Every structure is written in structure tokens, then in C-alpha cells.
Amino acid sequence: MTDEPGIGARVNDDEARYRLPRSVLPRRYDLVLEPDLDAVTFTGSEAVTLEVVEPVDEIVLNSADLEVGPGRLEGSGGTLEVSTIRLDPETERVHLLLSGTAEPGEWTLHLGFAGKLSDQLQGFYRSTYSDDEGRTHTIATTQFESTDARRAFPCWDEPDLKAVFGVTLVTADGLLAISNGPEIGREDAGGGRVRVRFADTMPMSTYLVAFVVGSLDATEPVDVDGVPLRIVHRPGKADLTPFAAEVGAFCLRYFADYYGIPYPDKKMDMVGLPDFAQGAMENLGCITYRESLLLVDLDKATQPEVATVADVIAHELAHMWFGDLVTMRWWNGIWLNEAFATLMELLAVDAYRPDWERWSQFLRSRAVAFEVDALESTRSIEYPVRSPDDAAGMFDILTYTKGAAVLRMLEQYLGAERFREGIRRYLDEHRFGNTETHDLWDAIEKATGEPVRRIMDGWIWQGGYPLVSARLRDGMVELGQRRYLISGKQDDTVWDVPLLVRTSAGTEPVLIEPGGVSIPVTDDGPVVVNAGVHAFVRVEYDDELLARLTADLRSL
Template sequence: MPSDDATAPPPATGDRAGRLPASVRPERYDLRLAPDLATSTFRGAASVTLDVGSPTAELVCNAAELDVSEAWVDLDGRRIDGEIHLDADLEQLRVALPETLPGGTATLHLTFSGVLNDRLRGFYRSTYTADGGGDRAIAVTQFEPTDARRAFPCWDEPEFKAVFGVTLDVAEDLLAISNGPELAREDLGDGRVRIRFADTMPMSTYLVAFVVGPMETTGPVDVDGVPLRIVHRPGQGELAEFALEVGAHALRFFADYYGIAYPGDKVDMVAVPDFAFGAMENLGCVVYRETLLLVDPESATQAELLAVVDVIAHELAHMWFGDLVTMRWWNGIWLNEAFATFMEAKCAAAFRPAWERWMHFGRERSGAFDVDALATTRPIEYPVITPADAEGMFDTLTYQKGSAVVRMLEQYLGEDAFRDGIRRYLQAHQFGNTETGDLWDALEAVTGEPVRAMMDSWIFQGGFPLVTASLDDAGLTLTQQPFRYTEPADAGDGEDPRWHVPVVVRSAGGTERIVLDGPRASLTLPATPTAGAPVVVNAGGHAFYRVSYDAELQAAVLDGLGDLAPLERYAVLDDAHGLTLRGDRRAGDLAATVQRIADVGETDLSVWQLAASSIEVVDRAASEDERPAVSAWVRRLLAPLAARLGDDVDPTDDDRTRALRGLVLGLRGVHGDPDALARATAVFEQQLHRPTEVDAELGAGALKAAAVTADADRFDAMLDRFRHGATPQEQVRYLYAAATVADGDLFSRYLALLETDEVRSQNLAFAYRAALRNPAHDRHAWTAVRDGWERIRARLPFNANHRLVEGITSVTDPALADEIEEFLATHPVPEATTLIAQHVERMRVQVAVHQREAGQVASSLPGG
């Protein structure tokens, strides 16, 4: 069993160094801000009603990058002036008073000013180029996790919930919105108006929002009494219809699922040109990147549409789970984000059942497996002390692993029982703050299952188990051990961690559930496994563990692949993929599993997307002179599927079939199939000149092949579409595709483009990531990143530094890997230390695969 320390929750607040005193709590903020877009500055005033729990002569709150010019306290109508002390390191404002405030109510008045920064955090400036030319500015907020303090002095910790009354003084020709609906408007007589917004419900500072700029709104859509609008820059209204449809569906879906009406007065979903995250769940004023809100369904791919659906659903799920009920401290952010990621999938599955959203969820889980198998993984929940600690939680483990663990729990408890537990939790804690255990308590109360004991083993220790299945005299024996690509530095210092693993086994005798909470367990099988009735561990394919079968069981599973559910076939291939990266299986074994998937006539998009990733593993494992053999195998592998799909869209095709056709065309083209290259070239040219005639999926697949083989003319055409594409999705699609070009001179031009302001800071790290993943030019890309390190980082949003080097995970050259690791060791990024260490370790895993396999791959390929 794990030691007590391994599964015990960490302290709720950790060390209070840097934390605010709990004895004074805000109850209400009255804020007035006056942004000046021409000078990129703002002025503000705040009146904060305080509950003083015990006598004090000092008030302490958060402030950063603000000039606080006045601070005084109104105590029973008497003014008490305070002395202002700003601590830049702790990001705190201390107001020293000449007398002691008694317990009770007092009001703190503050006057301050600040700069609309260009780092996409706090109160910042975004710009766009108007149709008639010239840049236009927008003032927008992004406060999570700890940046409200950059817009106004405040108690910037999630537990300090308060009501917010917001007033904005803005130029009369600008649109201004905030969390609540507009209540009143006053002409100030100087070309500005003062707009007062309705009070919010009690909420945390990180959810406050205001947006000011030359923008437009759609007409409101009534969603059972809740007005829903899309806010956008002028000329983009025709791209808002899909988001309105999704938003209306999501609001109704969540109100029904949670059993609680939407907790705000209205929903504005705001598309801004520059945004560091994908979106942000500010109550009633949800802010998005344009690519994740504004879309043309006719020209977008299914993946691009799904991204819009997912992000809208994710943010609106937060209106209840996160906004109405909020974690007490940032150690609990995983639950907010993991649950919203899980709920986005449920909502999307209901919105477009044909999109098979839970299959796509398997793809997200694969990404979490790859991070959680590292020695540098971390527990889902861990103590958070500093703002940098909080920022470090917004990663794959919080979102994807967390949501996969929640999905596993839901499937084990049953969907109805799980939902009832969620309703109980929200109703008990609405308008309040919680710890992770409060949710487990609600689920235990409804189901009677030991949820806390099970989930603590998944939440408070990093990693996940490999469940090994074997046949012996006792029947089916299951064992668990940690699945790791590399051993942690402290390996061998104690017992391996263990999990309470909810295993679902299907065999000829039916389905059986067992919690594997020790090192091993046995099940009696009614019959010997065969191709027609294999033993499937992780039946349904929903769990967060990998499975390794003994030879007899593995043979039965592979022989019976065609009879498994698609998500189960996905899990079989995913396990083979992970075991190959770990070194338990050879690249040829992984290729053989992909071949078996093809041979059973697989047509599921998600399975083939995983197969494409496995093909890349095999390709990167091969030596340079073996790669033609790998490509020849890929062409043979895909030929039957390509013939079955055909070159052109059939009117009966569903969206996932269309996406599969595009995927196959791109893969075949990249691996040198002459027919696919000819087809891709023709589609690419047609898309340039007659885009409405080209199926979006086919066009995306053609772009993948055409980009790799691009000449100067084609490269110029791609950059033109990046600059002038009709939709936000089209622009970034071409930007990232151009990074894959094989020609060295063109790749140099691409890197030169990244040095210019043409590439928005929000997209810059992703463009460098794509460049580093180019197998022909990874060294060239790394040199550009290394030489421009400080300059590039200065341009990036605050949360994007780790994305800049994420592409190193594809490097296979040991010498280059050494150089990269040495550089990153001497150029630390404090807010992304763990994330960058994980990128380096994943790079080392890739290098190790190549060193093990190179020279042996070609002879091991199916049909080779």
C-alpha cells in the first residue's frame, strides 16, 4: 500500500508566506476605471467595503504595477488617511493607519493609475488593423490566476469572494462591457460617457472582466431568459452564428445537468485579437481568442469546429463549476479545469453525437499519458504558494489527466449517480469556496462508494499504473506497477506507489468490475480466451491506465480486434504506442499493431489519428537510410483505405469520414505517394483560387502534403493566405503549415517571418513549436530559438515560454539534444520550470527510441 504521505492531501493553503491576512475580508467593491486607449494608460478608483474580523492598524491587499496615489478609510463617516507602502516582490499594498480599526465594517477608498500592458495579462492592450487601414486598440482583461491586482488593488485570492459594482468611463464611440448588464449611462461632456453595470454575484477577483474598444455585438439570443451575444471587431458578424448556436445549446445543457439556473444576468462571449489563453470564464463576460469563437462552418475543418464547441462548452461549464462554486486556493485549480474539460466533452457529445466526442477524448488522454509517464511528472494537486506556482498548474496534467480521471470515476460510479453527486456538491456550496475533498464527500453521500480513498490515490501522487494481465492456474491475474518512461531520481528509496485502480474486465463470461488496490488480484475465467472472445482489460476503453497482456492474451486481443469497440481498439494501439516508447516493445511491433488495425478495415478517425502518431514514432526511430522503407510501408498500409474512401467527397459522408479522407491524403503525400502528391497539388491550387469549391477537410490534408514539398511560389501563396485569409482559422492553418517546408531556403524565410510583428505574440510560440518539429530543420530552428532567446521571450505572452521549446520533444539527434538540454539548464524560466523539464525528458525518450531502433526498423516492418 502507498505510504500515508503519498495519498494524504497537502495543506489547503501551504505556507502562508506571501498570502494575505485572513482577518480582513472584502464584501463589496465599487470600481471606476477610465482607460485611455490612445496613451495605453488607465486611471481608477475603488471603494471596498470590508469586514474587519479583529482590530488592526494595517490593511494589506494585492497590487502590482500600479501607482496608488491615495488610500483612506471611512469609519462611521469619519475619514482616516493611510500611509501607502507597495511591496513589489510580494505584489502587496500595505495601508498603515494612524489608529486601530475596531472589528466590524469599514470602507477602504483607493485612487490609482496604471499602464495597459502588452503582455496579455491584467488590464492590457490588444490591436487590430481596420478594413480601411490603421491600427485600432482594445483594452481587455485577463486576471486568472493572479493578475486582477494589475488592474486595481484587491484581495486577489480566490477565497475572498465579494460583490463587484463596475463603472467605466470611456470614449463615447467605444463599446464597453463587463460582467453585468449595462444599467445606466451618463454623458461626461468631454467626449466620454460613464457606464454603470449591474452588480455581480459574490465572486473571486480573477473572474472580474471589462472590455473597451471599437467593437460590435450581435443581437441577443434569448436562452430561457438569459440574453446571449457575441462581441467582435467590425466586419466579423457573419462568423458569429455558429458560436451563438453552440452557446445556446451549452447554457441549456448545463442548467439541466447541474439542476441550477445560470447564475448570472447575461452572457457576452467576446472575441479579441490577442489573448494568452484559449478563453477565460469571466462570469457573463467570457473572453476568447478569435480562432476559438468566430468561425465559418463551410470553410472550417471538423477539428476547428470541434475546438470552437469545446472551448465554448468549457467556459460555460465554469459558470457553475468554478464561478458559482470556487476552489478555496490555487491548489484546487485542477478540479475547476479538469471538471470543465470533462464537461466540455459531455456537452459536445450531446451537441453533435456524430462527432464521436468521447473518441476524441481518448486522443487527449494519450497526451496526458505521455507527460504522466515521465520522472518529472507531478501530482494533479500539490501545494501552491507563489503566483508562479499557480501559473504552473495550467498544463496537461491539470486539464487532460484530471479530466480523464474524472471520466474514469464517472464510468465506474455510473453516469446518473455521478451527476446526482455533482448536483449535491453545487447546491451545498453555491456562492462559496471548497476543497477537493468536498466533491468526493458529495459523491460518497450519493453513491455509498469510497470515492475519497480511491481518488486520493490518483490526485495526490504523480504517475499512473501499468496493469499487467496474465493467465495462470488461478485464472486471470492482474498486477499493477508504475508506468514510467524513465525512473525518477529517488527510485528505489521506498515502495512503488499504488493506486486504487477501477478495472473493468470483459470476457466470454461477461463484464466484471474490480478495484485493484493492492499489488495483484485474480479473477476466475469461464473459458479460455479466443479471437472471438478475448479478455479485454479496460473494457470500454475509459480508464486512465495502460494494459500489458501476456503472449496468449495479446494474441487473442489482436486476433479479435475487429470485434472490439472503437475506443477499445484505440486503447490497444495506444498501449502498444506507450510500451514502444518505454522500450518494452520494438518499433516493428508497433508497426505490426498499426498494420493489424488497418487489416481489420478500421475507419474510425481517432484510431487513425493515433495510428498517424505511431507511424511518426516508427519513422523517427529509423535511421536516415531506412526512412524510404518506412515510407514505402506507409504507402502500402494506406492504399486500401484510400481506395475505400475515394478521392472526392460523397454526399453521404459524415464529418469524421471527410476528416479521415483529408488525414489519409496528407499522410500519403508526406510519405511520397505520387498519386497523393498530384492530388494534393491540384486541391491546393483549387483552394487558392476557388476555395468555396473545395471540401475543407480535403483542403487541410492537401495543405499538409503541399507544404512539405513547397517551392517558392507555393510558399509565397501560403504566406499570403496567412496574411489575408478569410477566417482566423485559415490564417493560423497556413502559418503553422508553412513551418513544415522541406526546402532550406524557404525554411530560413519562415524563421525570418517569425522575427517580425506580422506574427501575433499569441501565435509566436506555437509557430516556433511547429518549426522545431520539422525533422529536416530542427537544428536550424533550435539555433534561431537559442540565438533569439531573450528577444523572443520578451515578445511572448506571460504563459507561453514553455510552448516556445515544446517542439524539442521531436528531436532524435543525441548531440542536438545535449546542446538543447545544456542551454535550457543555464537559461531557466521560473514560471515554467517543471514544464520545460518535462519537454527535455520527452526529448530524451525520443532520442532513446532512435538509438535503440535505428538500423533495425526496415527489416521489422510488416511486408518488408
């Protein structure tokens, strides 16, 4: 089943004051934006196709730092004027009072707006750079995640209110203009300006919309199985782009194959920006990067610098499916969005350059997460999020590293292929839709028959991790657990621990349930608990098992 955006969306009481009313739902935006790079301002107009679900005499949407108006609402039965426009800076909303009641059905909202290009690296913002001759150039670009699309155009700025975006940019001739879709039309707009039209996007969330205008160059497109891939860069930096193009092409193919779904849109531009607050942003088809995380001089860069560029490119491209095609319903899902992209980044980069031993490197960063998560002050990976700001604390090591580690734990317990089957099922079932975290567990559970939701709920809703104990008794290895805390305090938190156990009979997946589990051993060979060290646990052996391991190590 495909989720219909918005329809039947569950809004918890907790969230309600942060969520727009569901009486009016956006289906598509035809957006025209005209930035003036010299005046550092922009004007715009939008025609938003709406589904009015119940009779309304007011339309409420998000807008911040914009002048809004005039507006009108057109439907098959006639036109309603927007008689009063009330901006509410506190809630970042605009209330459009209509001259009459809009009955249920399809309507088009026409709205004009204007704003200043921000200098805060968010919303629609201005960035400047100097070229080798010392001349200053200006770029107008966007960064919308989590809730800054509303600073560029009035919109229903919530991730589950997906819509199609048809973008038109009016710019000074001679500047590069790009957006999510490929350019499909260009005409003279008078006064040295051009009107550039871009193809419709797939239905997607507002935070993934992007436009970039400035003195930038694009490389000739590389054809990646029908998807044109370009690297957009400052003039004079073309020689730093081949690595990004190579990794980008590799990853697009890798993910299309892994996910079993072709790249979901029409083109891919990866844009290096001299002024970018985030590392990179997964705007559909128009990924923006801090320049140093995209462009690389292979003659001068160190291997870790080159590997970091590959990591970031892989991470952002992984999001085109996981995040962009299938999107969290609300911001509590941000951890899964990021943790999963981190897992995919590692898988893809490991496939690209096995000799970099990316997983060994991951274990080193995971060691830091082990320390943080052994503190009593740690948090659970997921937690309830009411306002979008509540999710700001999720962009940390517990999300990216522990989050990716528990996904890796599940993947290795199930086996890479069975895990991938679950991911394919999830993406296929929810494409163009929005999900809760448990939708992923349920899809993997259906694909594998394993109790994935029960296992993973314990790992994401409880902070910390267990110390697994292994004891030999009467030909059985008894595996138990207790929470590991640096303070040494006792705590009765327990988990379902999925891990691999290696004996002389082979390596088997074992689920340590809260009450423990026993496995038979038939000889006096070594028993390795958490073989491959994929599970997010520490292991404590009794003397006999430790002696066997030590003897085994000596024999190597």
C-alpha cells in the same frame, strides 16, 4: 452548507507568506474605471465594503503597478483617514496606515488609483487592430488570472476572498463597454464621455472580473432560457458569429441541465479579441476569447477547426459553474478547475455533435499523456503550491489530459448518472464558496457510497500509472498491478484502479486494490479488462486470456 468566503479559511504555514492577513475581509467592491485609450492610461476609484474581523490600524491588500491614493475608511462610528500609503512592489501589496484603530464591524474603504494600460496582455491592457480601411482601433480589456486583477485596481487578490462587484466604466461615447454584469444605467459624463453602470455580480473571485472597452459590436442577444447571450466582435465580422451563438446556447442549456443549477449570473457575452494571450478566459458573464477560437467561417474552416471552436466554448461555459460558482481555495486547485472543465467540454461537445466522435479523438491525445507519464521525471497531477507562481507549471498535458482522463475513469466506473449526482451535490453544497480537491471526492463519495477519496488521492498525488496484469488461475481472473515506466525500472507505487471488466456475463465495474483482486469466470469466453479503455492504465494479459481475445477478434 455554504462556505462563508474567508471566514475560517485555513492558511497553511507554507502559504502564509503569500496570503494576505485575514483581519480585514472584502464583501463588495464598487469600482469606477475610466480608461483613456489615446493616452493609454486609466484612473479609478473604489468603495470596498469590508468586514473588519479584529481591531486594525493598518489595512493590507494587493496592488501592483498602480499609483494609490488618497484613501479613507468610513464606518458607523466615524471616518479614519489613510495617513500613509506604502507600496511594496516585491510582494505586490499596499499597506494603508490608518489615522486610528478600526474596530471590528463593517467599514467602507474609499480609495483612488491610477495606472497605465499594459502592453503585456495582462492586467488592464491595450490591444490594437486595423480595420479593412487600414485604420487603427484600440481596445482596452482585461486578463486577470491568476494574479493580475491587482494591476487594475487595489484588491484582495486571492481566490477565496470572494466579493460582489458593482462595476462602472466611464468611456468615450460610441465605444462598446462591457463587464461581467449587464448594463443597468448610462448617463452623460461630459466631454463626450458616458458613465455606464453594470449590475452587481454574484460573489466571486477577483481573477474573474473583466471589463472591455473599444470599437466593437455585439450581436442581438439570443434568449437562452432567460439568459441573454451575445457574441462581441470587431465591426464587419458579424457573419462569423452564428456558430458561436449556436454552440453557446447549446452548452448553456446542457450545463444547466447537467449541473442541475441554472446559469448563475444574469447574461453572457462571449468576446472575440484580436490580441489575446490565452486561448480563452472564463470571466463570469464576459468570456474573452482569442478571436480565431470564437469566430468561424463555416464555409472555409476545416472540421477540426470548427470542432476546436466548439471545444473552447464548451470549456469556458463549463467553468461558469465549476470554477466561477464554486472556486478553488488556492492555486493548487487549478488542475482540478482545468481538468474538470476539460471533461465537461468533452461531454458537451459529444452531446452537441455525436458524429464528431469526440471521445475517440480524446483517446488519441491521451496517448501522448501516457508517454509523458511513463517517464521517471513525470509529476503528480496535484502538488503543494505556495506562491501563485508555483501553479504556473500546472497548465500542461498532465493537468488537462491526464486530469480529465482520471475524472473520466471515475465517471465510467461509477456510472455517468451516479457521478453526475455527486457533481450536483458538490456544486450545491459549495455554491459561492471555495473548496479543496477532496471536497469534490467527498461529495461524490456521499452520493455513491464508493471510496472515491481513497481512489482518487492515489491518482492525483502520485505520478505515473499502472500496468494491470490479468492471469487466469482455477476459474478466476487474477488482476494485479505494477507501475509502468518506460525505463523498465521497478517501483512500488500502487493505485486503487477503478475499471470495467467485460465477460460473457456482462460488463461490471471492478476496483483493483493495491494487493490485487480476483474475479470468477464461468466459461471460456473472452475477458476484456478495462473495457471501453476509460481507465488510465495499460493492460497485460497472460497467454490464455490473450488467446481468448484473439479468437474473439477473429470471430468478429
